[in-house]
Amino acid sequence: MKEKLFVPFVVVGDPDYDTSKKIIMKMIDEGADMLELGFAFSDPIADGPTIQLADKRALDNGGCVDSSFKMIKEIKGYSKIPVSLLVYSNLVYKRGIDKFYADASDAGVDYVLVADVPVEEAGPFVEAAKKYGVDAVFIVAQTTTSSRMSLILREVCGYVYLVSVLGVTGARSGVSDSTLELVRKVKRETKIPVLVGFGVSEPAHARKLVSAGADGVIVGSAIVKIIERNLSDKEKMVEEIGEFVRGMKDAVCGNF
Amino acid sequence: MKMDTRFGKFGGMFVPETLMPALEELEGAYVRLKDDEGFKKELGGLLSDYAGRPTPLYFARNLSRKYGCRIYLKREDLVHTGAHKINNTLGQGLLAKYMGKTRLIAETGAGQHGVATAVVGALLGIKTCVFMGVEDIERQKLNVFRMKLCGAEVVPVASGAGTLKDAVNEALRDWIGNVRNTYYVLGSVVGPHPYPMIVRDFQRVIGEETKKQIMKVEGRCPNAIVACVGGGSNSIGMFFEFLSDDVKLYGVEAAGLGMDTNKHGASLCKGEPGILHGSLSYILQDKDGQINEAYSISAGLDYPGVGPEHSALKDSGRVEYVGITDKEALSAFKELSVLEGIIPALESAHAVAYAFKVAEKMKKDDVIVVNLSGRGDKDMEHVMKVVK
Numbered sequence: 001m002k003e004k005l006f007v008p009f010v011v012v013g014d015p016d017y018d019t020s021k022k023i024i025m026k027m028i029d030e031g032a033d034m035l036e037l038g039f040a041f042s043d044p045i046a047d048g049p050t051i052q053l054a055d056k057r058a059l060d061n062g063g064c065v066d067s068s069f070k071m072i073k074e075i076k077g078y079s080k081i082p083v084s085l086l087v088y089s090n091l092v093y094k095r096g097i098d099k100f101y102a103d104a105s106d107a108g109v110d111y112v113l114v115a116d117v118p119v120e121e122a123g124p125f126v127e128a129a130k131k132y133g134v135d136a137v138f139i140v141a142q143t144t145t146s147s148r149m150s151l152i153l154r155e156v157c158g159y160v161y162l163v164s165v166l167g168v169t170g171a172r173s174g175v176s177d178s179t180l181e182l183v184r185k186v187k188r189e190t191k192i193p194v195l196v197g198f199g200v201s202e203p204a205h206a207r208k209l210v211s212a213g214a215d216g217v218i219v220g221s222a223i224v225k226i227i228e229r230n231l232s233d234k235e236k237m238v239e240e241i242g243e244f245v246r247g248m249k250d251a252v253c254g255n256f
Numbered sequence: 257m258k259m260d261t262r263f264g265k266f267g268g269m270f271v272p273e274t275l276m277p278a279l280e281e282l283e284g285a286y287v288r289l290k291d292d293e294g295f296k297k298e299l300g301g302l303l304s305d306y307a308g309r310p311t312p313l314y315f316a317r318n319l320s321r322k323y324g325c326r327i328y329l330k331r332e333d334l335v336h337t338g339a340h341k342i343n344n345t346l347g348q349g350l351l352a353k354y355m356g357k358t359r360l361i362a363e364t365g366a367g368q369h370g371v372a373t374a375v376v377g378a379l380l381g382i383k384t385c386v387f388m389g390v391e392d393i394e395r396q397k398l399n400v401f402r403m404k405l406c407g408a409e410v411v412p413v414a415s416g417a418g419t420l421k422d423a424v425n426e427a428l429r430d431w432i433g434n435v436r437n438t439y440y441v442l443g444s445v446v447g448p449h450p451y452p453m454i455v456r457d458f459q460r461v462i463g464e465e466t467k468k469q470i471m472k473v474e475g476r477c478p479n480a481i482v483a484c485v486g487g488g489s490n491s492i493g494m495f496f497e498f499l500s501d502d503v504k505l506y507g508v509e510a511a512g513l514g515m516d517t518n519k520h521g522a523s524l525c526k527g528e529p530g531i532l533h534g535s536l537s538y539i540l541q542d543k544d545g546q547i548n549e550a551y552s553i554s555a556g557l558d559y560p561g562v563g564p565e566h567s568a569l570k571d572s573g574r575v576e577y578v579g580i581t582d583k584e585a586l587s588a589f590k591e592l593s594v595l596e597g598i599i600p601a602l603e604s605a606h607a608v609a610y611a612f613k614v615a616e617k618m619k620k621d622d623v624i625v626v627n628l629s630g631r632g633d634k635d636m637e638h639v640m641k642v643v644k
Contacts, residue, residue, distance in 0.1 A: 042416070043532065045428045045432075045533070065544045090547070093530055093545065094543075115272055116270045118269060120269055120276070121270055137273075139273040142275075143276075143369060167432055167433030
């Protein structure tokens with residue numbers, strides 16, 4: 001990745017199918033370099049309250065795995081932007097691991113990260129990903145030991161998802177020195193791009209992380225909060241997200 | 257991982273990367289300590305002097321007369337805090353202490369595991385925080401008060417149906433954020449490896465005692481053993497010692513309002529394999545793999561998953577898993593109270609109810625053991641509303 005990437009995250013179908021599609025297209029229009037898209041799950045243990053509520057809105061409004069793949073297909077028809085999927089293992093397992101990756105590939109998904117599948121359990125997931133030409137992404141966390149990191153860096157394809165906080169998803173007030181150190185450490189050990197997510201919510205966070213060598217940042221809860229705040233005014237919701245994405249993109253690219 | 261993380265195809269470690277090092281640390285500590293003389297001595301001492309083990313195996317004379325066979329009750333209801341949960345929390349509490357952890361967290365449904373964790377936190381002087389669904393807090397007010405009395409913080413969980421599943425989610429989220437100083441005392445044989453193994457090992461004392469006791473009074477193994485299954489810790493604790501014996505084993509799930517309704521907690525009887533809370537096991541789910549809400553009159557049985565070892569025992573056919581409805585459980589609850597003067601927990605009443613069905617087909621000298629996993633005190637308020 002030559003330039004630094006800004007990667008917004010939303011849950012597919014939040015708050016409803018049509019609005020979600022408008023939001024995603026707006027984010028593309030405003031300069032998103034890649035999309036991280038979540039499939040709503042009933043029990044998202046890696047997520048804080050903001051994303052949990054997004055999952056619930058999507059599910060309550062009829063969101064399902066089929067409709068999520070359908071939307072990704074439509075988005076890929078609109079733009080060639082890379083799409084990374086964030087999903088919980090049971091949605092993959094229930095559909096059939098092979099079929100899930102076949103459908104993901106067919107919809108145009110480039111990367112899949114299964115939030116609750118560590119490298120130890122990844123065998124069948126990675127196999128299916130390879131079979132259908134999808135990159136299997138893994139997480140490096142604050143707690144990841146050196147021996148685990150080499151294991152992860154051996155398996156990972158596409159990019160490393162570096163979790164910047166000790167905890168679940170959700171906006172935080174700052175970026176800790178230990179996160180910046182972790183970014184530098186992973187960058188020393190791999191040529192694969194490193195994207196940082198969880199807790200990144202402001203342009204200042206993004207600037208710090210890319211200065212430390214991160215190839216980009218993933219921002220979820222801060223965007224989902226805009227959805228949550230504007231449920232009664234969807235036009236305003238889409239506009240506000242557009243502005244936010246533009247600001248973050250500028251910060252990441254150094255236009256500040 | 258040094259050990260096999262699976263029971264047949266079930267089990268595993270389906271958790272976010274952040275938790276993996278903690279699970280490795282836990283496995284390492286457990287392997288190191290389980291045969292450590294000092295650890296074993298301290299745990300053994302607490303199980304006898306603090307918790308009151310061994311618990312009696314009581315020959316239920318009036319039930320036996322009525323049903324025409326020999327019915328024994330393993331009296332886990334008599335152990336400190338009133339349920340088998342203390343066997344596990346003493347073990348895990350000590351593990352936490354030996355590992356140098358300074359904070360305990362736990363989930364609870366019926367509140368029994370929460371109370372058992374709170375008392376161990378008090379005993380060992382470790383700060384304790386218990387996650388509990390708002391619906392369960394409402395159903396189990398007395399246990400909430402008991403936890404607070406012992407100095408534990410009780411955190412209400414409002415997401416989902418506000419029951420056990422949601423409490424587990426929230427405990428896992430807390431652990432992800434505080435993994436360095438916090439020990440997660442999981443209350444059943446569920447969750448990622450090594451929990452199903454650790455919790456089972458701490459509950460095996462139930463079956464080990466039962467075997468000695470029944471051999472002493474009957475000179476042989478029972479014909480059948482019956483235990484209720486929510487997550488499955490009391491049942492696996494009872495069954496494990498008898499797996500290679502010629503004994504019929506029955507695991508009783510909550511059939512709630514009926515197996516043909518969507519209001520039950522029968523993951524093994526009605527669920528399909530899937531991944532919930534870190535392990536592959538039978539779970540209640542929809543066509544997409546979204547987890548369904550479970551239901552039961554008893555807060556300890558309304559969980560949409562089950563321990564992975566039970567899934568393996570179901571598939572191998574070694575244990576027969578069956579369902580008992582709310583109504584049948586309530587009727588057994590009353591019958592045991594009237595005939596023996598023993599008020600069971602609603603969870604355990606499911607096992608009692610199925611034991612009655614088994615007993616009807618038994619001969620005079622046949623022996624049934626029912627694991628009476630807990631006492632009914634916690635259920636009084638709730639039962640008063642439904643029983644006139």
